[in-house]
Amino acid sequence: MAGFPTLIIMVKAPRIGAVKTRLAREVGMAEAWRAYRTASTNLARRLAADARWRTMLAVTPDEALDAAFWPRGLARIAQGPGDLGARMQRLLQRFAPGPTVIVGSDIPALLPAHIAAAFRALHRAGLVFGPAADGGYWLIGARGLVRARRLFEKVRWSSPHALQDTLENARGLEVALIGELEDLDDAAAHRRWRGRLGRLHVSFDRGRAERGTPRRR
Helix, strand or coil, X not given: CXXXXXXXXXEECCCCCCCCXXXXXXXCHHHHHHHHHHHHHHHHHHHHCCCCCEEEEEEECHHHCCCCCCCCCCEEEECCCCCHHHHHHHHHHHCCCCCEEEXXXXXXXXXXXXXXXXXXXXXXXXXXXXXXXXXXXXXEEECHHHHHCXXXXXXXXXXXXXXXXHHHHCCCCCEEECCCECCCCCHHHHHHHHHHHHHHXXXXXXXXXXXXXXXXX
């Protein structure tokens, strides 16, 4: 499928105490685990349903590749060793010449429209980023030989400098930016995510009522 757009969702095995550790300090390990598992599963299913690209899960740790908790029907590959930059570099190289887009799995507001915008941006640019509110980025996309560059050297991950450091490494290349989103990293983001889920449930129930479908009690 050379040349067909590929979306890669980087996922971490949803194990209590091993995911969303920063969030867990504020809401507890069990709630952080529940939030991550719910948000990441919903995101994967939502994005994989779009036929404009093929969707793959990039799994860490590697030994969790065949675990039963991943959404059924989605192709999976191992992220492999190294820091975040090394793993993303390997993924981009693997799917050259692309276009390829990589996203995190804990971006609750991420919709297919965002992914479509990223692939459109790659028609004119070699790189695309989705800036995060905390100074990092929730999306990176690339096409062509751009992926052979060392985009991630000396990037200060998990800091307000991650995007700027990567942009410095990409100096001289044509770069596009799409809309800013936030990940599910702290209690404030968790509250917004819970509110969004509640609105979706209310909307769903109203739709059923309007069609004359009895609500379950």
